[in-house]
Amino acid sequence: MIRLHHCHQTRSMRTLWLLHELGVPFDVVVHPFDRSLRTRDYLALNPAGRVPALEIDGRVLWETGAIAEYLCERHPEAGLGRMPGDPERGDWLVWVHFAETVSQHSAALTQQHVVLYDDAMRSPVVMRLEAKRLEKCYAALEGRLAGRDWLVGSGFSAADVGVGQALYMARHFARTESFPALAEWYARIAARPAFRRSLPPEGADLLYRRDFYEAWDG
Structure with missing residues (x-):
């Protein structure tokens, strides 16, 4: 079982995208970008109170770089990693x-x-x-x-x-x-x-309400 805890338009999108590229079965729990990530239950998954948290192989991983390495080593057949010994x-x-x-x-x-x-x-x-x-x-x-x-x-x-x-x-x-x-x-x-x-589905509550934010002059 793989379960990803995710907020739209945050770093957890990185893991969500990678899971889709790998083509493996997984579930997604979407959280609002608010103080719900500071609850005791969620902090038990990611003590920093951030996304992602990835439940996999009986453990919980966070930090997207570590997750990418772990998933690519778990699924070398997908060709998305470069394994130890590879010149790249x-x-x-x-x-x-x-x-x-x-x-x-x-x-x-x-x-x-x-x-x-x-x-x-x-x-x-x-x-x-x-x-x-x-x-x-x-x-x-x-x-x-x-x-x-x-x-x-x-x-x-x-x-x-x-x-x-x-x-x-x-x-x-x-x-x-x-x-x-x-x-x-x-x-x-x-x-x-x-x-x-x-990407966030239509009608999702977005973190970014504009396509571009100009530097603010005060």
């Missing part, structure tokens, strides 16, 4: 975990634009700095993707899933038009059926 293993690990480098800046911007309820709490300086840091991440990805279809040379993998979901969130705060290789790569992954199945 190091590159694959770097890009699987680079997803969090991108996501930390998106998380800071989500807090600034979405979570804080009073304008007095928001910082135009933080908004601009974090958006610029996202653009630096974009530049790193642009360099990697120039002349490539996927982040790892031999083909699509869980690295593309992780970074692709991070970019899904980041695009709410920093535009990709100046990064053509990145934009083309994102178009390829966004066309995948498993990506589309991981």
Whole structure:
């Protein structure tokens, strides 16, 4: 039994997408993005009070990079991992975990634009700095993707899933038009059926109510 605890438009989308790519049976428990993640029952699953929490093989895993490694090693036949001894293993690990480098800046911007309820709490300086840091991440990805279809040379993998979901969130705060290789790569992954199945369903309560959030000037 595999059960994913998930909130729409959060990092848990990364695990949801990967599960769809793997084609394995699983259940999803959708939680609202609110204090329900701080209940005693949920904290027993993920003591940080965040998503994802993945119930699998009689244990609970959290942290999307660790989950990606575990699932890919559990299902090597899917070809989404690069196993120990594979010459691409190091590159694959770097890009699987680079997803969090991108996501930390998106998380800071989500807090600034979405979570804080009073304008007095928001910082135009933080908004601009974090958006610029996202653009630096974009530049790193642009360099990697120039002349490539996927982040790892031999083909699509869980690295593309992780970074692709991070970019899904980041695009709410920093535009990709100046990064053509990145934009083309994102178009390829966004066309995948498993990506589309991981998106919030119609009528879902969304974290992001706008397609793009401009830096706020106070």
